Amino acid sequence: xxxxxxxxxxxxxxxxxxxxxxxxxxxxxxxxLAIQESxxxxxxxxxxxxxxxxxxxxxxxxxxxxxxxxxxEGKLLMKDADLCxxxxxxxxxxxxxxxxxxxxxxxxxxxxxxxxxxxxxxYPVCVK
Numbered sequence: 001x002x003x004x005x006x007x008x009x010x011x012x013x014x015x016x017x018x019x020x021x022x023x024x025x026x027x028x029x030x031x032x033l034a035i036q037e038s039x040x041x042x043x044x045x046x047x048x049x050x051x052x053x054x055x056x057x058x059x060x061x062x063x064x065x066x067x068x069x070x071x072x073e074g075k076l077l078m079k080d081a082d083l084c085x086x087x088x089x090x091x092x093x094x095x096x097x098x099x100x101x102x103x104x105x106x107x108x109x110x111x112x113x114x115x116x117x118x119x120x121x122x123y124p125v126c127v128k
Contacts, residue, residue: 001025003123004083005112008035008096011105022083022124023116028062029078034124035096035106045099049078049108051086052093056107062086 002024009017018038022031028049036043046065050058062076086092087110094108 001116002084003114003116003118004087004110005114005127006031006094006108007111008038008106008108011107017128018126019128020124020126024084024087024113025082026123027079028081028083028086029064030124031083032064032078032096034126036098038126041098041104047078047096047098050095050097052095054091054093056093056095058095060086 003021004024005019005021007017007019018035020031020034020038022034032047032049033043035041046063048064049062051060051062052058060076062078062081064078066075066077090110090113092110094110096106096108098104098106
């Protein structure tokens with residue numbers, strides 16, 4: 001098991017960011033909740049992660065919940081998706097959209113992978 005350190009930055013304001021450390025075996029839902037807590041948003045609003053390439057082209061979508069009335073077929077839920085199953089690159093980029101009507105958009109980039117050397121430390125944690 002490893003510890004991933006992600007840098008989360010607002011699409012509109014690149015000088016504002018959060019660094020979050022999370023275990024590789026934790027879920028996208030846990031990352032979503034850590035981002036929401038670190039920014040002070042309402043985590044119950046719709047949100048999606050999109051696995052991305054180096055040019056921020058949206059790939060597979062991972063959703064917080066299957067909205068009523070929308071076709072949820074083929075959608076992967078955050079709670080069922082572990083980070084380690086989707087990290088293909090040591091600088092993996094992930095596009096994150098929160099609260100679709102407001103269109104909060106974030107760029108997430110994996111910038112450090114370390115061994116789990118702090119047993120007992122609680123993850124995820126906002127470190128910066």
